Amino acid sequence: MSTNVKSLTNVHTTTEYRTYYYARVSSTGQNLTRQLEAFHKLGAEEREIITDKASGKDIGRPGYQALKTTLLRSGDTLIVTSLDRLSRKKEDIKAELQYFKENNIRLKILDIPTTLIDPPEGQEWIFDMVLNILIEVMSSIAEQERVTIRERQRQGIEALKHTSAWENYGRPNLKIPENYPEVMRRWTSGEITAVAAMNLTGIKRTTFYRLAAKYKKGELKL
Structure with a gap:
């Protein structure tokens, strides 16, 4: 991962509002050129461009966090x-x-032209309206994705119920101890108690009886 954070000192020494540009690619093997060219066409200076080479799955990226915590102030544009x-x-x-x-930070997104429009003075509510719409759209998409995931999980569980794998669904694979056959022989013959058998095998009560039922039926592969 690489990060380009320039001119972190001496920022906002006046009340002048600033514009910053943020570019990201997911790995060091990818190229930032296309995004940087788009910024340069808008007149961006190198010191105004912050970059990350890191996955988009995590917002805790050094460059992006530097933007939020060190550079961007109320009235600025990203x-x-x-x-x-x-x-x-x-x-x-x-x-x-x-x-x-x-935080009153203007966000412009190049592939969403509506966000690039500068509203007339006194009509900043237009930008707020656009941002509100974006927030609602992203909320709806996220919620729909959650619903879709839950439905797929439900369908998967329903399908699993009709297979032999259902009995062990949600349970970690249990490693049968080497002494299990001998301990079970002693338990089934009445030589030791169930509690003693559990202690000797290190198997908890519920699992012990579940396995014991299979053992007695000859269904447990040892």
């Missing part, structure tokens, strides 16, 4: 080429949009 540069998780995108709104 420009990205697309929403997924902020994150690939819909819930995280929604949270970041909300953060920018609450």
Whole structure:
């Protein structure tokens, strides 16, 4: 992972509002050129561009966090080429949009032209409206994804119920101890108690009786 965070000192020494640009690719093997070219066409200076080479699954990226905690201030503008540069998780995108709104940071997204329009003075509510719509859209997408995932899980469980794998669903694979056959022989012959058998094998009560039932039926492969 690489991060380019330039000019972290001497920022916001005046009340002048600033514009920053954020570019991200998922790995060091990928190229930032396309995003950087788009920024340069807008007149971006190198010191205004922050980059990360890190996965979009985690927003805790050094460059991005430096933007939020050190550089961006109320009234500033952040420009990205697309929403997924902020994150690939819909819930995280929604949270970041909300953060920018609450902190009065203008977000411009190059592939969403509506966000690039500068509203006339006194009509900043237009930008707020666009941001609210984006937040609602991202919320709806995230919620739909959660519903879809839950439904797929439910369908998978229903299908699993009709297979032999259902009996062990949700249980970690249990390693049968080497002394299990001998201990079970002694238990079934009445030589030792069930509690003693559990202690000797290290198997908990519920699992012990579940395995014992299979053992007695000859279904347990040892």
